[in-house]
Amino acid sequence: xxxxxxxxxxxxxxxxxxxxxxxxxxxxxxxxxxxxxxxxxxxxxxxxxxxxxxxxxxxxxxxxxxxxxxxxxxxxxxxxxxxxxxxxxxxxxxxxxxxxxxxxxxxxxxxxxxxxxxxxxxxxxxxxxxxxxxxxxxxxxxxxxxxxxxxxxxxxxxxxxxxxxxxxxxxxxxxxxxxxxxxxxxxxxxxxxxxxxxxxxxxxxxxxxxxxxxxxxxxxxxxxxxxxxxxxxxxxxxxxxxxxxxxxxxxxxxxxxxxxxxxxxxxxxxxxxxxxxxxxxxxxxxxxxxxxxxxxxxxxxxxxxxxxxxxxxxxxxxxxxxxxxxxxxxxxxxxxxxxxxxxxxxxxxxxxxxxxxxxxxxxxxxxxxxxxxxxxxxxxx
Amino acid sequence: xxxxxxxxxxxxxxxxxxxxxxxxxxxxxxxxxxxxxxxxxxxxxxxxxxxxxxxxxxxxxxxxxxxxxxxxxxxxxxxxxxxxxxxxxxxxxxxxxxxxxxxxxxxxxxxxxxxxxxxxxxxxxxxxxxxxxxxxxxxxxxxxxxxxxxxxxxxxxxxxxxxxxxxxxxxxxxxxxxxxxxxxxxxxxxxxxxxxxxxxxxxxxxxxxxxxxxxxxxxxxxxxxxxxxxxxxxxxxxxxxxxxxxxxxxxxxxxxxxxxxxxxxxxxxxxxxxxxxxxxxxxxxxxxxxxxxxxxxxxxxxxxxxxxxxxxxxxxxxxxxxxxxxxxxxxxxxxxxxxxxxxxxxxxxxxxxxxxxxxxxxxxxxxxxxxxxxxxxxxxxxxxxxxxxxxxxxxxxxxxxxxxxxxxxxxxxxxxxxxxxxxxxxxxxxxxxxxxxxxxxxxxxxxxxxxxxxxxxxxxxxxxxxxxxxxxxxxxxxxxxxxxxxxxxxxxxxxxxxxxxxxxxxxxxxxxxxxxxx
Ligand code: HEM
Ligand SMILES: [Cu+2]
Ligand SMILES: [Cu+2]
Numbered sequence: 001x002x003x004x005x006x007x008x009x010x011x012x013x014x015x016x017x018x019x020x021x022x023x024x025x026x027x028x029x030x031x032x033x034x035x036x037x038x039x040x041x042x043x044x045x046x047x048x049x050x051x052x053x054x055x056x057x058x059x060x061x062x063x064x065x066x067x068x069x070x071x072x073x074x075x076x077x078x079x080x081x082x083x084x085x086x087x088x089x090x091x092x093x094x095x096x097x098x099x100x101x102x103x104x105x106x107x108x109x110x111x112x113x114x115x116x117x118x119x120x121x122x123x124x125x126x127x128x129x130x131x132x133x134x135x136x137x138x139x140x141x142x143x144x145x146x147x148x149x150x151x152x153x154x155x156x157x158x159x160x161x162x163x164x165x166x167x168x169x170x171x172x173x174x175x176x177x178x179x180x181x182x183x184x185x186x187x188x189x190x191x192x193x194x195x196x197x198x199x200x201x202x203x204x205x206x207x208x209x210x211x212x213x214x215x216x217x218x219x220x221x222x223x224x225x226x227x228x229x230x231x232x233x234x235x236x237x238x239x240x241x242x243x244x245x246x247x248x249x250x251x252x253x254x255x256x257x258x259x260x261x262x263x264x265x266x267x268x269x270x271x272x273x274x275x276x277x278x279x280x281x282x283x284x285x286x287x288x289x290x291x292x293x294x295x296x297x298x299x300x301x302x303x304x305x306x307x308x309x310x311x312x313x314x315x316x317x318x319x320x321x322x323x324x325x326x327x328x329x330x331x332x333x334x335x336x337x338x339x340x341x342x343x344x345x346x347x348x349x350x351x352x353x354x355x356x357x358x359x360x361x362x363x364x365x366x367x368x369x370x371x372x373x374x375x376x377x378x379x380x381x
Numbered sequence: 382x383x384x385x386x387x388x389x390x391x392x393x394x395x396x397x398x399x400x401x402x403x404x405x406x407x408x409x410x411x412x413x414x415x416x417x418x419x420x421x422x423x424x425x426x427x428x429x430x431x432x433x434x435x436x437x438x439x440x441x442x443x444x445x446x447x448x449x450x451x452x453x454x455x456x457x458x459x460x461x462x463x464x465x466x467x468x469x470x471x472x473x474x475x476x477x478x479x480x481x482x483x484x485x486x487x488x489x490x491x492x493x494x495x496x497x498x499x500x501x502x503x504x505x506x507x508x509x510x511x512x513x514x515x516x517x518x519x520x521x522x523x524x525x526x527x528x529x530x531x532x533x534x535x536x537x538x539x540x541x542x543x544x545x546x547x548x549x550x551x552x553x554x555x556x557x558x559x560x561x562x563x564x565x566x567x568x569x570x571x572x573x574x575x576x577x578x579x580x581x582x583x584x585x586x587x588x589x590x591x592x593x594x595x596x597x598x599x600x601x602x603x604x605x606x607x608x609x610x611x612x613x614x615x616x617x618x619x620x621x622x623x624x625x626x627x628x629x630x631x632x633x634x635x636x637x638x639x640x641x642x643x644x645x646x647x648x649x650x651x652x653x654x655x656x657x658x659x660x661x662x663x664x665x666x667x668x669x670x671x672x673x674x675x676x677x678x679x680x681x682x683x684x685x686x687x688x689x690x691x692x693x694x695x696x697x698x699x700x701x702x703x704x705x706x707x708x709x710x711x712x713x714x715x716x717x718x719x720x721x722x723x724x725x726x727x728x729x730x731x732x733x734x735x736x737x738x739x740x741x742x743x744x745x746x747x748x749x750x751x752x753x754x755x756x757x758x759x760x761x762x763x764x765x766x767x768x769x770x771x772x773x774x775x776x777x778x779x780x781x782x783x784x785x786x787x788x789x790x791x792x793x794x795x796x797x798x799x800x801x802x803x804x805x806x807x808x809x810x811x812x813x814x815x816x817x818x819x820x821x822x823x824x825x826x827x828x829x830x831x832x833x834x835x836x837x838x839x840x841x842x843x844x845x846x847x848x849x850x851x852x853x854x855x856x857x858x859x860x861x862x863x864x865x866x867x868x869x870x871x872x873x874x875x876x877x878x879x880x881x882x883x884x885x886x887x888x889x890x891x892x893x894x895x896x897x898x899x
Binding site: 032033034035036043044046047054055058061068069072076077078079082083084085086087088089093097098101102108112113116117119135159160161162166168169170171172196198200202207209211212214215216217231232233234236237238240242306307336337 | 511614681691735834835
């Protein structure tokens with residue numbers, strides 16, 4: 001039935017497209033997708049239902065109006081020898097076609113209102129997660145759990161620029177997905193760090209703008225574990241299309257296991273700060289951090305983009321005293337795209353990436369930056 | 382007394398105060414902008430032909446989408462209708478010229494400068510505007526390239542031009558109607574333009590306010606839109622859309638006027654429900670002021686606000702429906718012929734109505750959560766702006782061109798252009814509905830593999846549509862230069878109205894002595 005609806009919706013205007021669809025929409029070929037997903041939450045089901053109601057209402061009106069038009073174009077053409085009538089007013093029909101659509105709208109307002117009430121039902125969550133949009137990645141913080149991490153695109157530049165074949169999950173894969181439990185009401189508190197982003201998971205029908213200085217709220221509760229992919233939907237700069245949202249819904253027990261593991265990881269990480277790191281270790285780690293966190297702006301060989309993002313090759317800050325460099329990463333540069341990384345990267349990551357930059361692409365400082373230096377800098381601030 | 386245009390090329394075009402010459406300037410300028418904006422669109426569609434970045438860099442892609450939107454809205458569509466207004470309004474109401482001819486010259490001649498400034502930013506360090514035609518702060522303030530100041534200056538000039546143009550139209554219609562031409566006898570094109578002019582005068586200053594606040598935030602340390610300084614980024618969106626929603630009706634109302642002239646002509650039957658058409662136009666204009674936040678259903682408004690904006694937006698369907706029903710009933714029991722202007726007008730009614738349907742879907746806030754900022758919205762507004770405004774503008778040119786230059790266009794070529802444009806338009810934009818529903822956000826320079834097929838279809842359609850415009854250009858030039866001369870003042874068998882009582886081609890000065898309308 002819904003398949004027929006789609007066909008009708010399509011076929012209304014455009015026989016050309018219709019034939020294409022008929023040719024392309026074989027059952028296993030999901031790529032010729034036509035309709036909104038039903039999704040896996042109460043809210044997404046409500047959005048889908050009202051969407052289908054609207055399609056049907058529009059289809060019926062469309063068939064009547066366009067059908068009548070096509071009849072006129074056939075029957076009342078001059079070439080058939082008709083003479084034009086001369087009427088041009090009729091108060092009754094004018095009133096009729098004002099009132100009837102108004103009534104239809106009033107009827108439609110009822111399900112539209114109920115659906116919206118569901119979207120706004122954010123009270124009494126089981127879990128609160130803070131979602132922060134950064135240029136061009138997401139940060140997830142499990143409020144009250146001390147767990148917080150960045151979620152960044154994992155697709156390589158080579159795949160994007162056609163130097164390597166594109167993987168199956170091209171632009172739909174991240175370093176760490178958001179993990180939530182099934183059967184729990186999860187509330188997302190969404191905000192932005194720099195510009196406005198928008199956090200969208202189609203299967204949850206959750207889309208809320210991530211606005212710096214404000215919080216917006218949305219919620220999801222689903223009984224279907226799985227991986228759900230979404231996107232940023234507010235233009236946020238050059239890599240707007242490269243900050244996917246990936247959410248993994250796990251069974252409750254698995255979720256708590258995962259959360260415990262995350263907490264443990266943080267503790268272990270803490271202990272590596274004091275350790276003495278070697279040049280090789282730092283270079284390897286730094287290269288990885290740079291590729292994910294910095295290359296988007298400063299480009300993969302530190303050459304930058306003229307007039308927008310400064311080059312790091314030969315930069316006086318990169319090749320100057322270490323403190324200045326640490327300072328820029330910890331504090332960012334106010335009023336520019338250079339954000340503070342104090343909250344995004346660990347001390348180890350910061351030390352490694354600084355070390356890497358000071359010793360790559362012809363920058364040849366030869367010294368070593370240790371995580372402990374970063375920690376000291378932070379504490380002295 | 383009547384004298385012709387100046388023989389000196391520069392004197393004639395640079396210093397013109399003649400409504401027909403200025404109308405011509407506006408029309409050519411807007412067509413040039415249409416081709417430029419179209420070229421930007423071709424770059425966008427070429428890059429989106431396949432997943433992956435093939436031709437351009439992401440930062441340039443964003444400049445292309447932004448410039449495409451700005452150039453099409455402010456450079457192509459709006460000046461096109463001002464051009465038509467210049468040419469036709471005096472001839473339709475029996476006036477010798479516009480009320481303020483010198484201002485008319487000024488309001489046109491500042492436009493090329495505005496766009497020269499805007500387009501030149503593409504060649505500057507940091508690149509042109511890259512924050513979308515809706516230029517949301519803080520992407521357009523704190524995070525914008527330095528060239529944003531040129532953009533702001535350009536927008537101010539465009540706004541000044543629009544305001545002057547509108548004041549001129551209002552003054553002309555209020556003061557220069559021929560004896561007996563009462564308001565309720567004015568052709569619908571004139572009516573829709575007067576209402577549009579009031580919209581413009583009301584909202585252009587709001588746009589100017591928005592960009593001025595941006596300018597202050599960027600250069601003078603204020604924090605209107607900067608949360609860190611106590612401002613509010615959402616305020617920007619409210620201000621922008623308070624301009625922006627009426628703006629979409631500024632674009633479509635004159636288009637309504639055009640098809641309300643053309644459909645009766647080729648149906649050989651008077652427009653059905655003239656007065657209800659006037660009232661419907663006025664109520665659409667009124668409603669357009671009180672629905673703006675339907676563009677902001679995802680910013681987290683309180684639910685009361687969200688419900689209000691949803692209900693108010695749904696209401697617009699009522700007067701819009703009235704217009705569609707009136708057009709259809711005008712055709713009913715007429716004697717229809719299908720010359721190119723009529724074909725474009727019928728396509729307008731069908732495709733615009735389709736865009737209205739998706740508009741109604743978008744007005745349902747809970748569903749808009751899914752549609753918002755996806756290709757579904759892109760499809761919606763191209764159905765109303767391209768199949769709406771651009772189709773009606775094309776219809777208008779074919780309809781009045783023989784009157785303007787006394788030569789007939791090539792009907793076969795016109796029809797060919799129509800069918801290519803109609804089919805290509807649907808191939809381009811129908812699949813964008815599916816892309817949006819399947820989850821592809823707008824303003825994306827690259828996309829996942831699941832969207833590849835429809836994007837390729839859409840790009841192919843876009844190239845075809847672009848080609849059809851070249852055919853249009855060729856047909857128009859051919860008509861002006863070599864078209865079959867005609868001299869029948871009426872041009873079209875079913876044409877009614879004062880503009881069809883003057884000789885063909887329309888002389889440089891018309892109605893130096895006012896006609897009397899019975
Ligand atoms: C029945 C009449 C209409 C209704 C109910 C309607 C409704 C809407 C809604 C709710 C949106 C916001 C969608 C979103 O961003 O999520 C929208 C977007 C838009 N509409 Fe309409 N619309 C109508 C007619 C028109 C007309 C006549 C035009 C212009 C000629 C137009 C141009 C646009 C544009 C340009 C946008 C996108 C703005 C942007 O985000 O860049 N619409 N419409
Ligand atoms: Cu984004
Ligand atoms: Cu709107």
